Amino acid sequence: MQTTYPQAGYRPKTSRRSSVDFLVIYASVALLTAIALFAVWQFWHTDRVFSGVRVADVPVGGQTRAQAIVRLNEELTPYPVPPISLVYDNQQWLLSSNQIAPQVDLMAAINEAYLIGRQGSFLEKTADQIGAFVGRYNVDPPLTFDEGAVRQQISQIAAELRRPGRAGVQMGSVTLPSQPGLDVDVDATAAQVMSALSAHEVASIPIQTFAVQPPDAATTVNGSPATTAMREPITLREAQSGLSFALDAAVLSTIDPNGDASRINEGALRSLVETWAAQVDIPAQDARLRFNRATGQVEVISPSVIGRSLDVEATINGVKQALTTKITQIALPINAVAPAVDAGNVGALGIRELVASGTTYFRGSSLARIRNIEVAAEKFVGVVIAPGDVFSFNQIVQDVSAANGFEDSAIIWGDQTMVGVGGGVCQVSTTVFRAALNAGFPIVERYNHGYVVSWYGEPGMDATIYTPNVDFRFRNDTDAYLLVQPTVDSVNGVITFDFFGAKPDRQVTIGQPVVTDVKAPEP
Secondary structure, three states: OOOOOOOOOOOOHHHHHHHHHHHHHHHHHHHHHHHHHHHHHHHHOOOEOOOOOEEOOEEOOOOEHHHHHHHHHHHOOOOOOOOEEEEEOOEEEEOOHHHHOOEEOHHHHHHHHHHOOOOOOHHHHHHHHHHHHOOOOEEOOOEEOOHHHHHHHHHHHHHHHOEOOEOOEEEOOEEEOOEOEEEEOHHHHHHHHHHHHHHOOOEEEEOOEEEEOOOOOOOOHHHOHHHHHOOOOEEEEOOOOOOEEEEOHHHHHHHOOOOOHHHOOHHHHHHHHHHHHHHHOEOOEOOEEEEEOOOOEEEEEEOOEOEEEEOHHHHHHHHHHHHHHOOOEEEOOEEEEOOOOOHHHHHHOOOOEEEEEEEEEOOOOOHHHHHHHHHHHHOOOOOEEOOOOEEEHHHHHOOOOHHHOOOEEEEEEOOEEEEEEOOOHHHHHHHHHHHHHHHOOOEEEOEOOOOOOHHHOOOOOOOEOEOOOEOOEEEOOOOOOEEEEEEEEOOOOEEEEEEEEOOOOOOOOOOOOOOOOOOOOOO
C-alpha cells in the first residue's frame, strides 16, 4: 500500500473561499445595516432639526420647529443682553436692557437650524449632519434693537451733562467772561452702542461730547445776551420707566424766543415732541399661539408684550402750561399699549375647534421654491385674527426680498413666467385662500394669476400676491378669534393651513369652474 502525502505549501482552496465569502457577507451586512440606520435617521428627522444643533446655545436637535420655538421662548425670554455702560470722566451709566427691548427673530433662527443638513449635495448634507451631531453648529438668532430706546437713554444722560454756553455780561465795572458749554453727540454715541449690541459684546463706551460756543452778545436777539442763556431748563419725566427729556435754554429760545408764553412757536414745539415720540413709542406685540389637537387646548408659543406710546397732545399742552406758570418739572405722559392678543387671556378668545383647512401640493418644485414656501409659511405660525378684523397676507409676510430670506425662483409676471425673488410665495397665499373659502369667510381682496398653474389645481382656486400692492384679504366674520396654523411637508410637497376658532353655523359649497374666453398660446 502506497501512502501519498500532500506537497509542501499546499493550502486547501475551500478554506480561502470560505474566508473571502465571510468577509463579503460581513461587509454586506455592515453596509446594509449602515444604510438602514441612515434611512431611519433621515426618516426620524423628516420634520425635525438634526440632532446636535443649538440656537443661542439652547439644544434644539431632535425637535420639530414648533417644539423648538416653544423651548426657545422659555429659555430666552427675556433675551440676555450683554451689559453696556456709558462713561464720561469718572461717571458711569449702565444701559437698561429692559428699555433697549431687543427684538429676537427666533423663527428665522429655527428655520436656519432646520436647514442644516438639508442643503447642497448628498455628501455636503451628510457632512453637515455629522457636524451637527458632534456639536459644530450653533445658530445665533437675528437681533434688532430699538435704536430709539437707545437714543432715549443717551438723551437722559445728555440732560444731566448738558451745559449751555453763557455770554459775557457787563455788570457795572465788573465783566463776567463768557463760558463755553457742553453737549452730548447723541448720534455718534448711539452708533457706538448699536455696534456693540450687534456684536453681542460687553462694552464700556465713552460718551461723545462737543463744546458749545457761548452766544455772541452783539448778535443776541433783543440785545439781551443773558436772558436766553440763563433760562432754567424744563424737564419732563415719567417715573415708572425713568424716561425723561429736557428743554434747555437753547431749545427754549427756539420755542419761546421772546419769553412770552402767549406767542409760542407751536410748530417747532410739535416737531420736537414728535421726535421724542419716535424715541419713546414701542408697538405692542401680540402673543403667538398654537392649537394642540391632542388636548384641544390653545398653547402660547410666543408671549405678548405691552407697548408704550407718548401722548403728543398732552405733552405739548404740558410744555405750554410750564412756560406759562414758570414751572420746571412736569410729567411725561406715556400710555401703555395693550396687545390685541394677550398671552394671559387665551382662554377667553373662543378658540376651541377646527373651523376649516386648505391644502395645496408643490411636489417637484425647485429647492429655492420650496425654501420660499417654508419662509413665507413660517411667518403665519400662531397668527391670531380678532373678530371682525380683516386678515391681510401682505401685512404678515411683509417685504418679499432676499434680505428677508427669500430666494430667486420662477414667478408669474402678468402673462409670462420669469425668475424673481419669492417664487412660491403664491403657493402659500393660494393655500390660505382655500382655507378661507372653505370656511365661508367674506373675501375682501383676491386676484388670480395670469394663467392656470398646475400646482394650484382648478382655475379660480388660486390667489396671487405681490407686495405691497397686490394683496389677499378676508374678514373674520365670527364672534371668536381665529388662529392660523400652517404645516409644511417639504419632503412630500404638501402645505396645509388650518383655521381654529368657533365654527360658524353655515354650509359652504363650491361649484365647478366656468372657463370662458380661452386663448391659444402664442407661437
